[in-house]
Amino acid sequence: MSQGPELIITEKDNAARRIADILSGGSATADREQGVNVYQWGGKRCIGLSGHVVAVDFPEEYSDWRDVEPIELVDAPIEKNPTKQNIVTTLKKLARRARRVIIATDYDREGELIGKEAYELVRGVNESTPIDRVRFSSITEESVKTAFADPDELDFNLAAAGEARQVIDLVWGAALTRYLSLSAGQLGNDFISVGRVQGPTLKLIVDRERDIEAFDPEDYWELFVDLTPTDEPIEDDTDETTPTFEAQYFYHADDGTEAERVTEESTATAVFDTLNSASVAHVDSVKRRTRTDEPPAPFNTTQFISAAGSIGYAAQRAMDIAEDLYTAGYITYPRTDNTVYPDDLDPRELVEALTHGAQFGSDARDVLDQETLSPTTGDEETTDHPPIHPTDELPTASELDDDKWEVYELIVRHFLATVSQPATWEHLRVVATVDDTCLVKSNGRRLLNPGYHAVYPYSNATESVVPDVEQGETLALIDASMEAKQTQPPRRYGQSRLIETMESMGIGTKSSRHNVVQKLYNRGYIESNPPRPTQLARAVVEAAEEFAELIVSEEMTAQLESDMQAIAEGEETLESVTSESRAMLTAVFEELLNTDADIGDHLRRSMKADKTVGPCPECGGNLVTRKSQAGSHFIGCDSYPDCEYTLPLPSTGKPHILETTCEDHELQQIKMLAGKRSFVHGCPLCEAEAADEQADRVIGACPECHAHADGELAIKRLRSGSRLVGCTRYPDCEYSLPLPRQGDIEVADEICDEHTLPTLRIIERNEETAKRNTEQENDDDVWELGCPICNYREYQSEQTDGSTLESVHGIGEKTAEKLKNAGVDTVAALKSAEANTLADRVDGVSVDRLRKWQSSADWSGLMVRRLSQLPDRTLFTQNEREWATRGRSLSLRIFTDLLDPPRVKSKGDMINGFSSPSALSPRPQERP
DSSP states (O other): OOOSOEEEEESSHHHHHHHHHHHHTTOOEEEEETTEEEEEETTEEEEEOOSOSEEEEOOGGGOOTTTSOGGGGTTOOOEEEESSHHHHHHHHHHHHTOSEEEEEOOSSHHHHHHHHHHHHHHHHHOSSSOEEEOOOSSOSHHHHHHHHHSOBOOOHHHHHHHHHHHHHHHHHHHHHHHHHHHHHTOOGGGOOOOOTTHHHHHHHHHHHHHHHHHOOOOEEEEEEEEEEETTSOOOTTOOSOOOOEEEEEEEEOTTSOEEOOBOOHHHHHHHHHHHHHOOEEEEEEEEEEEEEEOOOOOBOHHHHHHHHHHTTOOHHHHHHHHHHHHHTTSBOOSOOOOOSOOTTOOHHHHHHHHTTSTTTHHHHHHHHTSSOOOOOOOSOOOSSSOOBOBOSOOOOGGGSOHHHHHHHHHHHHHHHHHTSOOEEEEEEEEEEEETTTEEEEEEEEEEEEOGGGGTOTTSOOOOBOOOOOOTTOEEEEEEEEEEEEEOOOOOOOOHHHHHHHHHHHTOSOTTTHHHHHHHHHHTTSEETTTTEEOHHHHHHHHHHHHHOGGGGOHHHHHHHHHHHHHHHTTSSOHHHHHHHHHHHHHHHHHHHTTOHHHHHHHHHHHHHHHHEEEEOTTTSOEEEEEEOTTSOEEEEETTTTTOOOEEEOOSSSEEEEEEEEOTTTOOEEEEEEBTBTOEEEEOHHHHHHHHHHSOOEEEEEOTTTHHHHOOEEEEEEOTTSOEEEEETTTTTOOOEEEOOSSSEEEEEEEEOTTTOOEEEEEEEOOHHHHHSOTTSOOOOEEEEEEOHHHHHHHHHHHHHTOOSGGGSTTOOHHHHHHHHHTTOOSHHHHHHSOHHHHHHHSTTOOHHHHHHHHHHHHHHHHHHHHHHHSOSOOOOOSSTTOHHHHHHTOOHHHHHHHTOGGGOOOHHHHOBTBOOGGGGSSSOOOOO
16 A cells, blocks of 8 residues: 555545645645645645546547548447546546545535546556545535545446436437538537437427417406595695505406406496496405415525526526535535435524624524524435535625625525524405496405515515405595506526426436526527527427427436436446437437438528528618628628628627617617627617718817828717727828727817817716606716827727736636636736636636636737837727727737738738728628
């Protein structure tokens, strides 16, 4: 047996850091080996993986899409290859001399598989060292020390279930993705992705959209009256509120039930005339009852996602935040089906711990004052993890960003609610008769005892007060109204509701469902929120239904999920389940034989429909969104080259076609998707015509040509929607300066002493303020832009050295702040950081994105310096202060041009992504 250090292996670096800190009593130090943190203290070492560090894949000879038929992948061999070579190498190095290895990955199917992968890597270099497994549901001092004091063995059955999912998803996804992509001729980055769980989930969304479109609304009418006790005086000249309440007309249907909807307009009108002409109503009955409102059941993953969705968090984002809170030790493991707290959880002890937090202390003390503290229970009880709840390690609000704190507060308050008393409501139902023929009713409710509502503001505790009237009493009828309505189609699934439906149908797992939904967004199958299917999504579902229904069958994927659970319980083997899955996929391909052309045509038509904006005003063809060879988006006619009509689009973001259609041009409106900077561009032809019609607003002399040609600077609006300050002698003089896209431009009276130009300010109108009384204080946002030349030079100076994090393309102010909080405050620090480790420490930033930033950081500073050295002549940009960002996103070819000054005529000629000088022409013609 080796006499080297004891080695602890965790799933991620941040978990390794925390566990090392707990076990070492805070004395652990970190060394870097090949960019990997290794925490050490005494005779122990601790290393964090980065999730899966090896992956299943096909051998290299199967990688060529054109040489390998998709059906060949069904029975192709599977191999495992390292995906994080530096972590694998470091792990093997530490394992060679380890006297003992402890695997401390997450305790679920995926975590057990990651642990097995680590086990195999260790055994590859050390056949004799003991390997133990520890499991915990929260990374707190008590849980971690308890787990390490009582180690167990790796659960190979559970790991095999995770591996079966990997293999099945690889085979299904790769084979079907290749088949559909090749059939449609859709290769490269725009390939058509489909998978074992994606297919049935997509069909759920498409089926709901079909139901919405097929829905035939029916007209109906509802009638209401306002009532008040007659013994209360009604005085028009007093400010005192009359105690009125609303009652609704109803009648008894043929089946004896109460109905409020009147389906015949003539009947509704007759009832309204009766109600409107009456002055009193007589109380027939008054019924009071007390109802108990039970607190919610403990959070499992699905219910947590649903609750987080109600406060504005998408499923993926909610789970990412929960993972971070878990790793930091503030909550229990967030992937769980359990809705019953375990016996070893002492709720009173945990509530007592919460009293020490300033934010929840008062509410926690109120809960402790209850005579009994009995947690609620849900329908599902498992033994792996408890329901999601806070631990006794409390953060302060300053230790978490706003999003994390909001989600953490949700989890804390939900736990407090589950151990609180039920609420008590008093319900009052009043039925009255109008004109001896019409029945009206009013239902009120009053909160007698708030119970759990006192600590859980996310629940509905709205009261509806009805005056305390008595049977036989006469009420004054103040007003009557009739509302014409229509029945509504079923609502689209929200993300949380979709995940709940997936769970009820056995589609996916608690760990994968939110990832599946996010993949559908990423691949362009769904858009908006709630999710709406694109034409491509419809095409894939329709093709599957017609040619191979198993692709979108929930029964099939639910059966495979059940089989994988059977592997975990030792009732099935990995080999038997994967063989059954391959047989299913073979059956799918048997149905797909000889349908390539039909499927391909169907998919191509649908993808074109997703890009169609409307009719071409010149030839009657279809205008579609396109992408030029330089990477910029524009709108062009699909009859090209016979018709060369085009319309420009902003260079910021990716175009997304909205459902709203322009009444003047019959073109659908465009939204430019650019993350948090997304904006609605509107009708592209309206934008172009508005730019053509808007006169230039002269503000001063052009510093480039005024002396010899009397050129003037003017505020201009481009056909793409952008704005700039440019010379009126364009194209003879190409001098220009950028302006923000949004907000009103106001020319102030102050004049810049250096450039003799007026200062500018940008006013972003607050819509809510505009609706208020004009005498109220204005809340519009005002940006003092100043002299446009001075402003441009100031920003140019700030960016020239390329040393700030914001100088790297893709890093904004908020992201830079996150990086700084993680200890990376300069570009040099970013370039030297280990991407895997840093990704674990920075919320919402992936390893791939960090590596892109690191590669661009190597040359972004040089490029900005070169830009600043070029003449200030042609800088047409699309968004506020974005010229440098556009410059940093240039292709390598364009950058090569930049480093070769003789080939550069002007910045406008050089920089693709800026509006070129031709953007000022009446109708720029840009072809792919």
